[in-house]
Amino acid sequence: MTRIEIVTTTRDQLGECPLWDERSQSLYWIDSHAQLVRRLVPASGDYREWHLPTAIGSIALCDSGRLLVALAHGFSYLDLASGEVTPLAAVTHVAERIRLNDGRCDRAGRFVCGSLVMGRNEPLAALYQVDARGRVQQLDQGFAISNAICFSPDGQWLYYTDSRTRKILRYPYDSARGRAGQPTVWVDTAQLNSAADGATVDSEGGLWTALVETGQMARFMPDGSLDSLIDMPVRHVTCPCFGGPDLDVLYVTSISNSGNALKDEHPDAGALFAVHGTGVRGLREVRFADQP
Numbered sequence: 001m002t003r004i005e006i007v008t009t010t011r012d013q014l015g016e017c018p019l020w021d022e023r024s025q026s027l028y029w030i031d032s033h034a035q036l037v038r039r040l041v042p043a044s045g046d047y048r049e050w051h052l053p054t055a056i057g058s059i060a061l062c063d064s065g066r067l068l069v070a071l072a073h074g075f076s077y078l079d080l081a082s083g084e085v086t087p088l089a090a091v092t093h094v095a096e097r098i099r100l101n102d103g104r105c106d107r108a109g110r111f112v113c114g115s116l117v118m119g120r121n122e123p124l125a126a127l128y129q130v131d132a133r134g135r136v137q138q139l140d141q142g143f144a145i146s147n148a149i150c151f152s153p154d155g156q157w158l159y160y161t162d163s164r165t166r167k168i169l170r171y172p173y174d175s176a177r178g179r180a181g182q183p184t185v186w187v188d189t190a191q192l193n194s195a196a197d198g199a200t201v202d203s204e205g206g207l208w209t210a211l212v213e214t215g216q217m218a219r220f221m222p223d224g225s226l227d228s229l230i231d232m233p234v235r236h237v238t239c240p241c242f243g244g245p246d247l248d249v250l251y252v253t254s255i256s257n258s259g260n261a262l263k264d265e266h267p268d269a270g271a272l273f274a275v276h277g278t279g280v281r282g283l284r285e286v287r288f289a290d291q292p
Contacts, residue, residue, distance in 0.1 A: 002230055002277040007251070008040055008047065011270035015253030016198060017058040017102070018272070019285050020243030027243055027251060028067065029272060030056045033259050037067065037078060040272075042244070050083055058103035060111050063291040070113045072099040075130050077290070089134040091115070095124050102147045102198055102239075107155030107175045109289025112139070114146020114160065119260060121164050129178055132290040139171075139180045148199035148209055151175075152222070153283060159186065159207060163195035168209070168220075187224050192216070198239025198253075202280045210237040210252060212262070217252060217275065230278075234269045236262045242282020250275040250282075 012031035019028045026041045037050045037059060057070040059078075067078040074090035091100060093115060103113030109132075115125040126141040127149075143162040150159050155175035161168045166189045172181035189196050194213035201207050205222040215235040219227040236255035243251050256270030257263045264270075 002275055004230075004233060005274050005276070006233075006268060007042065007272045007274050010038065010047075010272070011256055011268075012253065012272070013257050013270060014238070014255055014259065015270060015272060016056075016239050018239060018241040018243070018251045018253055019059060019061055020241055020247070020251070020282075021061055022247075022284050023065075025245065027241075027272075028059060028061075029239075029251075029253055030059060032056050033257075037069070039080075050078060050080070052078070052085060055099055057100035057116070058113060060103065060105050060288045061285050062288045063109070066290065068111055068288045068290070070100040070103050070111075074100075075111065075113070075134075075136075088132075089130050089136050091128060091136060093124075094126075095122075098124060100128075101125075101145070102149050104149045104151065105286040105288055106151055106158070106173065106178065107286055108178065109286060110178050111288050112149055112158065114143065114149060116146055117144045120144075123162075125162075127160060127180075131178070132288065137178075140183070145195075148196045150199045150201050150207065151286075152201060153203065153205055159199060159201075161189075161196045161199075161209075163197060163212070166190040166195045168196055168199075168207075187220050189218070192218065192226075192229075197237070200240050200242060200282065202242060202282050203247075204280055206280060208240045208250065210239055212236055212238055212255070217250070219278075219280075230275060232273065232275075234266050234271065235264050236269065237273075241285070247282040247284070248276075248278070248280070250278050 101116035170186035194211035
């Protein structure tokens with residue numbers, strides 16, 4: 001049986017992208033609209049935050065100990081000791097009011113990140129990949145709300161959704177060369193009355209995604225079948241990751257006010273949750289390969 005607890009007293013406007021750092025046994029996540037990167041050490045309760053210059057779409061741990069941050073219009077490094085932000089690569093969006101959003105490292109340490117069209121459902125967003133040399137390539141385009149980016153344990157599949165469509169795509173992916181093939185529809189979450197938001201995979205290849213409209217976490221097996229649903233305490237959950245010393249705690253972020261369509265007056269909206277007892281373990285987060 002699962003048990004759900006609230007991890008911190010903080011509340012996010014748009015909580016996203018939790019990541020467990022096994023080196024420091026700490027959890028990072030973001031409040032995108034508040035432009036904050038947050039960090040908590042659960043064992044001690046030590047908490048710290050960093051304010052960045054724009055909205056934040058997602059983050060990645062780096063080999064060097066820094067964070068890679070997807071800001072509105074490009075990728076930058078965040079030095080955790082000094083707070084200094086150093087640009088790595090810019091992205092030129094095709095129109096105004098588009099920003100970078102969800103992202104995750106592939107199994108070779110490149111960062112794959114999609115963009116988001118703000119306030120309108122126009123297919124002007126794209127899916128990008130960036131490496132430590134600052135080389136950005138576009139993997140696909142024609143989307144509105146990029147989410148659910150993660151990779152199968154063997155790195156051979158890239159999962160992705162345009163939340164507007166309620167369909168999770170699966171791309172064949174060549175980790176050695178960083179190439180994505182033609183996608184197919186892997187799961188249609190319309191049957192669950194919600195779009196998928198953020199996602200992660202566990203050690204068995206199961207994909208966990210936040211059903212952002214119904215307040216549930218869903219686990220899908222590699223063949224696309226629905227394995228389980230967990231009802232969460234708030235309606236708008238956003239993104240999961242596995243953490244804890246044994247990688248058996250599912251951390252989940254949430255929304256209090258997305259600034260667009262999603263708002264929740266529940267006192268726990270925007271909280272960071274820990275789900276215990278899922279019966280599975282996660283994988284260590286792949287770090288962005290910023291060191292030779």
